[in-house]
Amino acid sequence: MALLSMRNLNTVFHSEEGKIKACNDVSLDIPAGKTVGLIGETGSGKSVLGLSILRLLPRNASLTGEIRYKGQDILTMPGKQLQQLRGNEIALLPQSPSTSLNPVLQTGSQITEGLCLHRKMKWKPAWEKALAMLRLLNLPQPEKKAREYPHQLSGGMKQRILAAISVTGRPSLLIADEPAKGLDAVLRAQVTGILRQLTGETGAAMLLITHDLKVAASLCDEVAVMYAGEIVENGPAEKILTNPVHPYAQGLLASLPEHGLRPIPGYGPSLLDLPAGCKFQRRCLLARDVCAEKRPPWQVFSNGWHARCWFIDQSRKSQQNLYRGDLQKTAV
Amino acid sequence: MVGQSGCGKSTLARIILKLLPPSGGKVFFKGRDITAAPARELSAVRRKMQIIFQHPETALNPRMKIYASLAEPMRIQKLVANRNEEKARVSDLLEQVGLAAEHLTRYPHELSGGQIQRVVLARILSLHPEFIVADEPTSMLDVSVQAQVLNIFKNIQKQYHLAYLFISHDLEVIRCMSDRIAVMYRGRIIETGPADAVYKNPQHPYTSLLVNTFASFNDQTHQISGGPAANPGSLPAGCVYAPYCFKASAVCEQTPDFKETTKEHYVACWHV
Numbered sequence: 001m002a003l004l005s006m007r008n009l010n011t012v013f014h015s016e017e018g019k020i021k022a023c024n025d026v027s028l029d030i031p032a033g034k035t036v037g038l039i040g041e042t043g044s045g046k047s048v049l050g051l052s053i054l055r056l057l058p059r060n061a062s063l064t065g066e067i068r069y070k071g072q073d074i075l076t077m078p079g080k081q082l083q084q085l086r087g088n089e090i091a092l093l094p095q096s097p098s099t100s101l102n103p104v105l106q107t108g109s110q111i112t113e114g115l116c117l118h119r120k121m122k123w124k125p126a127w128e129k130a131l132a133m134l135r136l137l138n139l140p141q142p143e144k145k146a147r148e149y150p151h152q153l154s155g156g157m158k159q160r161i162l163a164a165i166s167v168t169g170r171p172s173l174l175i176a177d178e179p180a181k182g183l184d185a186v187l188r189a190q191v192t193g194i195l196r197q198l199t200g201e202t203g204a205a206m207l208l209i210t211h212d213l214k215v216a217a218s219l220c221d222e223v224a225v226m227y228a229g230e231i232v233e234n235g236p237a238e239k240i241l242t243n244p245v246h247p248y249a250q251g252l253l254a255s256l257p258e259h260g261l262r263p264i265p266g267y268g269p270s271l272l273d274l275p276a277g278c279k280f281q282r283r284c285l286l287a288r289d290v291c292a293e294k295r296p297p298w299q300v301f302s303n304g305w306h307a308r309c310w311f312i313d314q315s316r317k318s319q320q321n322l323y324r325g326d327l328q329k330t331a332v
Numbered sequence: 333m334v335g336q337s338g339c340g341k342s343t344l345a346r347i348i349l350k351l352l353p354p355s356g357g358k359v360f361f362k363g364r365d366i367t368a369a370p371a372r373e374l375s376a377v378r379r380k381m382q383i384i385f386q387h388p389e390t391a392l393n394p395r396m397k398i399y400a401s402l403a404e405p406m407r408i409q410k411l412v413a414n415r416n417e418e419k420a421r422v423s424d425l426l427e428q429v430g431l432a433a434e435h436l437t438r439y440p441h442e443l444s445g446g447q448i449q450r451v452v453l454a455r456i457l458s459l460h461p462e463f464i465v466a467d468e469p470t471s472m473l474d475v476s477v478q479a480q481v482l483n484i485f486k487n488i489q490k491q492y493h494l495a496y497l498f499i500s501h502d503l504e505v506i507r508c509m510s511d512r513i514a515v516m517y518r519g520r521i522i523e524t525g526p527a528d529a530v531y532k533n534p535q536h537p538y539t540s541l542l543v544n545t546f547a548s549f550n551d552q553t554h555q556i557s558g559g560p561a562a563n564p565g566s567l568p569a570g571c572v573y574a575p576y577c578f579k580a581s582a583v584c585e586q587t588p589d590f591k592e593t594t595k596e597h598y599v600a601c602w603h604v
Contacts, residue, residue, distance in 0.1 A: 041474040042445075155337070184336045184501035185545050211474050255479035257504035263479035267444075 001071070002029035003205050004053065004090075004173055009065035011045070011052045011229075020271045022048040024229040024279075026065075030173065035199060035206040037220035037237060039213065039252070043268065045229040046209045047095065050175045053207070054086055069173070087118055091171035095178045097158035101150040107161045108134075108146025114168030133164045136201075137194055156187045163194050167202060174199065174206045180215045192218050213256065217241045222304075225249045228269050228279035235305030246307040247284045278310070286311045333499045334506045334542070335516035341499045342386075344516070345465045348497070349381050350374065361463070379409055382456040386468040388448035392440040398451055399436040402426075406458050425454040428491075429484055446477035450484065457488065465497045470505065482509060503546045507531050512596075515539045518572040524590075525597030535599040538573045571602070579603040 011023035022045040030036045038046050051057055053067055055074065067074040069090065074082065094100040102110055108130050115126035127146075134142035137160045150158055159179065166174060176195060180188040192215055199206050210216055216223060220237040225246060233246040244250050251264035266283045269275055275282065281291040288310070296310045335341050346352040348359055350366055358367045366377055385391050392401050402422045403412075412418040423433060429450040440448060449469055456464060466485065470478040482505065489496060498509045506513055507527055514524040515536065523536040534540045568575055574584035583602045590598040 041476055185503065185542065186336045189545050213475065252476060255476040257479075257482075257502070257508040261479045261482055261508050263483060264476045 003032040004030040004067070004069050004207075006053075007066040007068075009049075009052065009063070009067060011048050011057070012062050012064075013058075014060045014062065018272050021274060022229050022271055023052060024274070026229075026231055028224055028231060028234065030205050030207055032172065032205055033199075033203050034221045035208055035219050037208045037210060037216040037223040038226055039210060039216050039223060040226035041211055041252075041268065043271070044226045045271070046211075046226050047177050049226070050092070050177050050207060050209050053175060054090060054092060055082060056092070087114070087169040087171065089169075089171055090173045090175065091166045091169055093162060093166040093174060093176040093179060095181065097155060097162050098150070100162055101158060103150050105149070106147055107150060107153065107158075111146075111161065111164045111168060114165050118169035130164065133167075134160065137164060137197070155183060156190050159183075159187075159191050160194060163198060167198055167204075170202060172204055174204050175209070176206055177209045178211070179208075180210065180212055188212070188215065191215075195219060213241060213253065225252070228274060229271060230279055230308065232280065232309070233307040235301070235307075239305055244307075245301050245305075245312045246280075246309050247286055247311075248280045249307075251283070278308070286314055333497060333514045333516055334501065334503055336501055336542075339516045340519040341516055342467050345383065345467050345497065345499060349378075349383055349465060351383075379459045380462045381465070382459065382461040382463070383465040383467060384449070384452050384456065384469045386471060388445045388452070388472065389440070391452050392448060394440050396439075397436065398438055398440070398443070401440075401451065402436075402455050402458065405455060409459060411459070421458065425458055428457065428488065429454045430480070444477070446473050446481055449473070449481050453484065453488070457492070460492075461494065463495045463497070465499070467499045468501070471500065471502065478505070485509065503531070503542060515542070518567060520572050520600070522573065522601070523597075523599045525594075525599075529594060529597045533594075533597075535593050535597070535604050536573075536601045537577050537579050537603075571600075 006026055006028045009023055009026040010021070013020040013022060026049060028036070038049065040046050048057070052063055053074065055063070057063070063075055065075070069085065074085070077085070101107065108127060111130035111133065112123060112126045115121045115129055116123060119126070121129065131142050131146055134146060139145055139157060139160050145153065145157060153161070179195060180191045183191060195206065195208070196219060198204070208216065208219055217237065222235065223237045223240045224231045225233040225240065225244070225248065227248045233240060233244055233249050240249060244253060248264070253259055254262045255264060264283050269279060269282065275292065277293050278284070278287070278291040278296050281287040284291065290310050296308045298306045298308055299312045300306045301312060333341055333344075343352065347354050350359070354367060358365050360366070361377055361381060364377070366374065369377065399422060402425060403418050406412045406418060406421060412421055422436070426433065426436070431447065431450055431454070435443065435447065435451070443451065470481050473481060485496070486509070488494065496509070498506065500506050510527045512525065513527045513530040514521050515530065515538065516522070517538050523530060523534070523539045530539065531543060534543050570585040570587050571577070571580070574580040577584070588600045588602045590600050591604055592598055593604060
């Protein structure tokens with residue numbers, strides 16, 4: 001049994017303009033000790049999915065479906081029990097280290113308070129433990145840096161402080177939301193190293209939310225590709241990140257600079273007004289009438305690897321990336 | 333131009349455009365020393381040299397609609413005679429960057445990051461520039477949107493014969509966009525040459541490390557930590573990379589000069 005399993009999860013925001021469907025019928029398993037990558041472009045609902053797991057959404061959001069963690073349903077759990085889960089069992093490593101730390105507290109205190117809360121430690125030993133954690137994460141001069149404030153630290157250092165805070169409760173599942181966004185190559189490799197170290201030492205599972213395919217390739221066992229609130233392909237990381245079957249995943253790969261910088265034509269649909277049938281139809285090179293009429297079911301490609309597309313046989317036959325061909329004809 | 337965060341890429345870009353004064357040295361634009369030119373003479377030169385900044389959300393006035401943002405520079409530079417000509421020019425520009433007329437009546441917060449970078453590019457093109465500094469124009473964008481925007485950059489360059497100084501920390505993007513690459517480290521250019529030569533045959537130890545980090549995503553990076561946040565006042569005498577370099581020796585206490593290794597490929601390292 002998976003550590004965390006989501007079944008038919010829907011997250012809807014009720015706004016003045018209407019219902020924003022951020023997650024649509026999402027089913028995903030995260031096995032214990034494994035790293036699952038959630039990839040897709042901005043606005044595809046990746047972060048909302050991560051926050052849905054911890055029910056950390058604003059009041060205008062409604063959640064339906066099922067999220068089971070070690071068999072318990074998170075969506076029906078009373079607040080007190082959920083509070084016990086947050087941080088201790090499932091922890092969040094939030095996006096943007098520059099805005100996630102408290103600007104008026106010393107960085108060391110922010111780790112220490114987590115240790116006091118989650119591990120019931122006294123302040124002094126907790127402070128020592130916090131320093132030890134920072135040493136483990138290769139933060140230079142930990143004694144000095146722990147007494148400094150977030151604005152005095154570089155982006156990579158802040159990322160390490162956040163990483164330390166996120167594991168103060170020794171979680172079995174870490175949700176890391178875009179940990180390497182906007183970082184340069186050197187820092188990105190460092191952050192990747194930190195995450196590998198954290199999950200390696202604690203044996204924790206991780207849901208890695210990222211649009212960076214390189215980060216995903218270096219950390220993930222499995223990958224789920226998200227588009228317009230739906231998971232469109234799911235399977236082993238090394239397969240999907242080198243030779244995906246869903247046309248959207250193929251387009252994502254082809255738009256990397258090293259694969260020729262070929263963009264997917266057009267833009268994603270508005271989450272306020274999603275098309276019937278396949279959500280990707282308007283940008284897809286394989287789209288036919290059936291795509292506009294019926295939502296494609298999961299098609300099994302091989303063991304543990306499936307995609308939501310009516311035409312995976314075509315893409316299997318062609319044995320190459322659709323979007324690497326001549327795009328001029330179809331460009332919008 | 334490639335280099336890690338904090339190495340001085342953006343500062344150099346601003347100095348080139350005279351948005352910051354240099355402490356020493358000169359910048360020549362079409363043979364003319366612009367560091368010494370008086371301010372009122374600069375206005376004409378400024379039109380020819382433009383910049384695109386990294387953060388799209390801060391590039392446009394949030395209280396102006398897109399049309400007004402696009403038209404304003406042309407009015408200031410007196411490039412359009414009347415409203416009709418202005419409207420025609422704006423819709424022409426919009427088409428070139430792949431946006432539609434519906435975007436003109438929107439405010440910046442109603443556009444996505446990729447769309448704003450296109451508006452900024454359209455606004456710059458309205459002035460007929462010859463040289464554009466693009467300071468990490470796509471680092472905040474998704475890969476698919478990045479590919480769209482970079483393709484527009486390339487098409488426009490071909491169409492108008494523009495020169496770009498394209499700044500990025502992403503070596504793959506740099507390789508796609510560049511004819512020549514310059515590698516910057518702690519405020520110095522340490523290697524420069526034809527794009528393929530620098531990428532496939534890096535000479536400086538720092539460049540090799542950068543190329544390897546990108547290619548194989550390994551974690552040898554502690555060897556170059558300490559670079560970005562370092563106080564420029566505490567820079568070592570001689571080679572700036574020496575404290576982290578596996579090849580470093582006594583000779584590195586002297587500042588290395590550029591050596592030409594192959595044709596037009598220059599490296600500042602004693603051990604090349």
